[in-house]
Amino acid sequence: MQEFQKDEIQGILYVQLIGLKHLDEALKKDEFTMPDSVVHARRQLARYFLNKGRKPLIGLNEWVEAMLQPVETWLPEAADFIDLEAPLWENNGWSRDSEYFLQAYGRPEDYQELTVLKVLEYCRKNNEQEGYVLFRSFLSDPEWAVVSEEELNQMAASFSDEFLKQQIRACYEPFAEWEQARKCPYCGWSLLKKSGLWRCGHANVCFDLEGSNKWSLQTAEPFPFGKDTRVYRLRPGIHRYTLIPGIPEKRIAENLSKIHRIERYPEQDRFDLAVYLDHRNIYLDVKCFRSPVHLATYIERLGSERLEEFRTHAWFVIPREYAHKDYINRVRNRIELQVNICEEDELYQLLKEGEVP
Numbered sequence: 001m002q003e004f005q006k007d008e009i010q011g012i013l014y015v016q017l018i019g020l021k022h023l024d025e026a027l028k029k030d031e032f033t034m035p036d037s038v039v040h041a042r043r044q045l046a047r048y049f050l051n052k053g054r055k056p057l058i059g060l061n062e063w064v065e066a067m068l069q070p071v072e073t074w075l076p077e078a079a080d081f082i083d084l085e086a087p088l089w090e091n092n093g094w095s096r097d098s099e100y101f102l103q104a105y106g107r108p109e110d111y112q113e114l115t116v117l118k119v120l121e122y123c124r125k126n127n128e129q130e131g132y133v134l135f136r137s138f139l140s141d142p143e144w145a146v147v148s149e150e151e152l153n154q155m156a157a158s159f160s161d162e163f164l165k166q167q168i169r170a171c172y173e174p175f176a177e178w179e180q181a182r183k184c185p186y187c188g189w190s191l192l193k194k195s196g197l198w199r200c201g202h203a204n205v206c207f208d209l210e211g212s213n214k215w216s217l218q219t220a221e222p223f224p225f226g227k228d229t230r231v232y233r234l235r236p237g238i239h240r241y242t243l244i245p246g247i248p249e250k251r252i253a254e255n256l257s258k259i260h261r262i263e264r265y266p267e268q269d270r271f272d273l274a275v276y277l278d279h280r281n282i283y284l285d286v287k288c289f290r291s292p293v294h295l296a297t298y299i300e301r302l303g304s305e306r307l308e309e310f311r312t313h314a315w316f317v318i319p320r321e322y323a324h325k326d327y328i329n330r331v332r333n334r335i336e337l338q339v340n341i342c343e344e345d346e347l348y349q350l351l352k353e354g355e356v357p
Contacts, residue, residue: 005077006080008048009075009077009078009080009081010081010105011044012044012045012048012075012078013075013078013081013082013088013101013105014102014105014106015037015040015041015044016041016045016067016088017088017094017098017101017102017106017110018037018041018110019035019037019038019040019041019042020041020067020088020089020094021094022035022037022038023035023038023064024092024093026038034060038060041063042057042060042063045057045063057074067087067088067089068087068089068090069087070084070085070086070087071083071084071085071086071087071088072084072085080293081101081105081293082097082098082100082101083097086098090202091194091199091202091203091204092202093202093203094111094203095203096203096204096205096208099111099203099240100289100290100291100294101294103241103289103294103298104289104291104293104294104295104297104298104301105297105301111237111241112237112241112242113171113235113237113238113241113242115167115170115171115235115238116139116171116238116241116242118167119132119135119164119167120132120268120269122163122164122167123135123268124268127268128161128164128268129265129267129268131159131160131161131164132265132268132269133263133264133265134158134159134164135159135164135167135168136242136246136264136265136269137250137264138155138158138168139171139234139238139242139243139246140242140243140245140246140247140249140250141188141246141250142184142186142187142188142189142243142247143188144188144234145184145187145188145189145190145233145234145239145243146175146178146183146188146189146190146223146231146232146233146234147172147231147232147233148225148229148230148231148232149229149230149231149232152168152169152172152232155168156168156169171234171235171238172232172233172234172235173232173233173234173235174230174231174232175190175231175232175233176231177190177192178190178223178225178231178233179222179223180192180193181222181223182198182217182220182221182222182223183220183221183222183223184200184206184217184220185215185216185217185219185220185221186200186206186209186215186247187200187206187239187243187244187247188243189201189233189234189239189243190223190233191217191220197217197218198217198218198220199217200217201236201239201240202236203240205240205244206244208290209321244288245286245288248286248288248319248320248321248322248344249264249272249273249286251319252273252284252286252317252319252344252347253273255348256273256275256348256351259351260275260276260277260351261275261276262274262275262276263276266283270283271283271284271285271314272284272285272286273286275351277351280313281313282313282314282315283309283313283314283315284314284315284316284317284347285310285314285315285316285317286317286319287316287317287318287322288319288321288322289318289322290322292327292328292330292331292334293330293334295316295318295331296330296331296334296335297334299316299331299335299339300334300335300336300337304337307337307339310339310340310341311337311338311339311340314340315340315341315342315347316339316340316341316342317341317342317343317344317347318341318342318343318344319344320343320344320345323343323344327343328341328342328343
């Protein structure tokens with residue numbers, strides 16, 4: 001497929017996903033107004049179908065129905081971007097594969113909770129490094145995924161900055177159904193039962209991680225709160241896009257800190273980790289992409305100036321939960337610029353042997 005065709009397919013997927021999100025938001029309001037993004041998404045898809053000699057989707061219902069079907073049924077040309085067996089929308093939200101696509105091809109504000117982005121902007125503006133590290137540390141620790149009101153108050157009290165006190169509270173929502181839920185053995189968030197099975201969030205992302213661990217979502221334990229306790233949990237977007245990738249970041253930081261001096265989120269999150277060695281410093285960016293194609297795309301979109309750091313003193317690190325056979329090779333084969341990239345366990349070995357260049 002030629003590059004301009006790839007760009008067209010990528011653009012089509014992107015606008016469909018944004019249109020779906022805006023439609024879902026509009027349907028939740030008391031008065032429904034058709035979002036412009038839905039009109040744009042349907043029009044762009046119809047134009048593509050006409051140019052290919054295919055029958056356009058007629059009407060909103062037909063468009064929505066297509067979005068609930070595997071992508072291969074309506075856009076088989078998208079194989080380079082997304083799993084064709086997955087729909088774009090499922091379980092009242094973007095499918096897991098849609099989320100990975102947006103992380104690779106979209107903008108952070110498309111999928112990340114704005115609260116976290118707002119805190120990052122605030123801390124960069126006010127040079128609030130210590131507060132930012134504490135803020136992100138809370139949000140990347142499974143022990144703080146679901147908390148009592150007392151614990152939430154203690155978290156807020158940890159900050160001297162009033163803005164950060166407010167924002168840590170804004171990351172949580174009341175969770176009255178905690179007694180009917182279970183605690184996820186991986187991320188600590190809330191498992192809710194659907195079709196007889198426990199699921200972690202609408203995308204059930206932790207289910208993908210069971211194979212490499214000695215736990216199962218289906219044997220998870222209840223939450224240990226006492227009766228009548230007011231309970232709060234991380235908002236779903238923060239759970240999905242801050243906690244889940246933050247777990248391997250936290251583990252890697254703890255493992256490295258046993259031997260080296262490290263810093264989390266140096267320079268207000270320019271990198272995930274700084275490792276201070278005797279002869280030099282290296283910087284790590286931990287990336288949790290299931291697909292090496294999506295990671296390769298993400299890397300390429302960073303641009304040559306940013307990637308220059310990853311040719312010298314910075315490394316992309318793939319956590320062991322996400323790495324699989326030939327993962328690194330597939331990434332390297334997809335990108336033109338050679339960059340420093342390794343799996344988590346390989347990183348430990350390179351540092352142990354002093355072979356990090």
